[in-house]
Amino acid sequence: MDNGIRNLVFDFGGVLIDIDPRRCVEEFEKLGFGPAEELIGKYWQRGVFRDFELGNVSSEVFCQSVRNEAGRRVTDEEIIAAWNAMLCDIAPAKLERLLELRTDYKVYLLSNTNVLHWEAARRLFARGGHSLQDYFDDVFLSFEMHQAKPDAGIFQSLAMRTGLFPHETLLIDDASANCDVARSLGWHTHCVNPGEDWTSTI
Secondary structure, three states, X not given: OOOOOOEEEEOOEOOOEEEOHHHHHHHHHHOOOOOXXXXXXXXXOOHHHHHHHOOXXXXXXXXHHHHHHOOOOOOHHHHHHHHHOOEEEEOHHHHHHHHHHOXXXXXXXXXXXXXXXXXXXXXXXXXXXXXXXXXXXXXXXXXXXXXXXXXXXXXXXXXXXXXXXXXXXXXEEOOHHHHHHHHXXXXXXXXXXXXXXXXXXX
């Protein structure tokens, strides 16, 4: 890694936590939610799912919006279970690597996510007596910031809040669009390929 790098900014889905959007779409289709295929993606969402990621609608409004489109009566619990079906697991080796990196770098999380996914996924950082704070100096979430990648504003907001310098910062993300924008702002980037074990290179 470049000796000038002092800050590491990690994406969440697809980089730290494995995700399965196809499984999520299938679960929504079982509920009779027709537009699932068009609205749910690997890198970013559309429609009410995008609004939810931006924190522009509450969990209650999100569930009601899905229910209005569903082909049958569905409960909040069924909707949440279908939505969380996207989430898989975080490999222990990735968590171990984050702990190692914190000894030499400032480590941040920057994620397009929503309150339901975050509530479910953050528990994965509690293994082995650890907490979220053991892995990251700070966490930046789209639904709290009302901004999302690949918009330049979310990168600029993170830099402003942390005081980091772009030329000393490496983004580790699996979406090329996010990496392109970060590079345009002077950041270094590592675009994670599907199935790549980045723990051996970062």
